[in-house]
Structures are given as C-alpha cells and as structure tokens.
Amino acid sequence: MKRVLLADDDKGYLESCLEYFADAGYQVIAATSLEETRWHLENTWVHLAVLDIRWEKDNTADQSGLILAMDPAYAHIPKVINTGFSDVEKVRLAMSETDEGVKPAVEYVDKLDGADVLVERVKRAFQRHVRVNFDLPAHSLHNLPAPFHSLAAQLPGAPLGAGFDLWAGELEDLFRRVFYPAAQLLVGRVLWRDENALGLEILAADEQQRLSPYTVLVGGPQTAEAWRAAWQ
Structure with missing residues (x-):
C-alpha cells in the first residue's frame, strides 16, 4: 500500500481529499498541525508527504510548511507542496535546492486546481521519486x-x-x-x-x-x- 502523509490545518479540506486518495489506492495519514506533521515525519512509515505552506492563515508572511519541507532531517521523504496561497517566489523556493542541498518539494500544486490534480501530481511523484517496487512478487x-x-x-x-x-x-x-x-x-x-x-x-x-x-x-x-x- 502506498502511504501518504496529508498535512493541512483545514480539516474540511482534508476530509474532501480523502475519498480521492482512497479511490486512487493510497492510504492516507492525516495531520492537522505542524507539531503532528513533524511527529509523523519522524515516527510514521510514509512514502511521500503533502504539505500546506501557510499554517497561520491570518499571517500573510507565514511559510512554516515550506520551512518544514526544507528541513534536512526529512530530505529522504519526497514532498508535494499544496497551497491556496501560491505565488512565484514560493514556487521558486519550494522547487530549488537549499544551501544544504535539500530540494524541499518534488511537485507544487495550487489548491484551486482541485483534489483530482493533487492526486495526479502525487501519482507522478511516486513514479519519479519513490524507489519502491510495489509490484514485486x-x-x-x-x-x-x-x-x-x-x-x-x-x-x-x-x-x-x-x-x-x-x-x-x-x-x-x-x-x-x-x-x-x-x-x-x-x-x-x-x-x-x-x-x-x-x-x-x-x-x-x-x-x-x-x-x-x-x-x-x-x-x-x-x-x-x-x-x-x-x-x-
């Protein structure tokens, strides 16, 4: 089973995505806070993580999810950035290597594109960046x-x-x-x-x-x- 960590503080949005992921054959581990997300990244078996950028919705400068994705401790887990507050600079930061050689994200998705697009990008990320032979007899x-x-x-x-x-x-x-x-x-x-x-x-x-x-x-x-x- 392909295991995805889906992290977002909007519980309603998380619920709306679960059916799409289940229909595509993924097992989702949900997290609704940064602390919970970090705990799962450190302790839970997942193949890929989907992270929101902004966790303080009233703070337009907040990019704590992106900072988490840049953490070298989690560089071994491919990450998809999924946000409703997209701009060119955030895309550049998410898709460029840091000074430590960490590429925060392998895909970047705007929430306005819909959950079906998110699932499609996750599928592409698995094909390109998750080296597990799921079909191996x-x-x-x-x-x-x-x-x-x-x-x-x-x-x-x-x-x-x-x-x-x-x-x-x-x-x-x-x-x-x-x-x-x-x-x-x-x-x-x-x-x-x-x-x-x-x-x-x-x-x-x-x-x-x-x-x-x-x-x-x-x-x-x-x-x-x-x-x-x-x-x-």
Whole structure:
C-alpha cells in the first residue's frame, strides 16, 4: 500500500481529499498541525508527504510548511507542496535546492486546481521519486502464504496486537526497496537468529528468471552498525 502523509490545518479540506486518495489506492495519514506533521515525519512509515505552506492563515508572511519541507532531517521523504496561497517566489523556493542541498518539494500544486490534480501530481511523484517496487512478487520457498508476516513474527521486538500488521508491512516495504530491480523474490529459510537480529536466505530473480542468492541481515540500527564495524 502506498502511504501518504496529508498535512493541512483545514480539516474540511482534508476530509474532501480523502475519498480521492482512497479511490486512487493510497492510504492516507492525516495531520492537522505542524507539531503532528513533524511527529509523523519522524515516527510514521510514509512514502511521500503533502504539505500546506501557510499554517497561520491570518499571517500573510507565514511559510512554516515550506520551512518544514526544507528541513534536512526529512530530505529522504519526497514532498508535494499544496497551497491556496501560491505565488512565484514560493514556487521558486519550494522547487530549488537549499544551501544544504535539500530540494524541499518534488511537485507544487495550487489548491484551486482541485483534489483530482493533487492526486495526479502525487501519482507522478511516486513514479519519479519513490524507489519502491510495489509490484514485486514475493513468495516463500516453504509455501508460507504471507512470507513477510511470517518473517516479522520471528524478529526480536516484534509488536503484538494491532501494530503487528504495520510492522510486517514496513518490513516488506524495505525488501521492495532493497531489491527494487528484481522481477521476483523468493524468501528462504532463516539461517540463524539471536536476540538482536536474524540472517535470512533470499533469492532474487531477474526478468530472465536467473537467480541471485543473498544472505540478508535483518535487525535494528545497532545491529547494522555492529556488523559494519566488524567488516571494516
């Protein structure tokens, strides 16, 4: 599922957009304040963010949403600027790199163009800037019906209850990023497991069905740093 953060202080406008996004196959995470938007950018799994520029509607100089988009901490998330207070200078700022090399937005939309245009620009942003192979078939070598759910259940720290499906979905998304060029993934056996991580057998097939074997280390940031240090 393609996950979009839609951030705007106008709750009525947000509600009017939700149906358009749902019909186009997107899962929307809504935010109605800058604080909530920043929290989601830092803590929530999203592929792309749609940000309003002006959050203080009585302040014509406010461009806090644009400032948020310029923050290098969120440079890895493609952003679409969506505003009802558009002008040439704001377009230039949004679409130009900052001194830190951050391009605040990959698309710029005027709200007056309508929600259908916004969804179309989001679609274009996904095609150009989100490197996730959403159509990548993944199968288990052991005939498990949902290989990444089965894998997620074996990971140290896997959440219980309602949060598990999101955990498993984010894990699957990660594999779809890492193996973006592949035509098919075959998830094999767990080679080893400890309290921090596990080693997994993966076979990646190309368009000619040629298989390339991989051993994938699945764990948190501390595990990755430890293994990186060990191999240096």
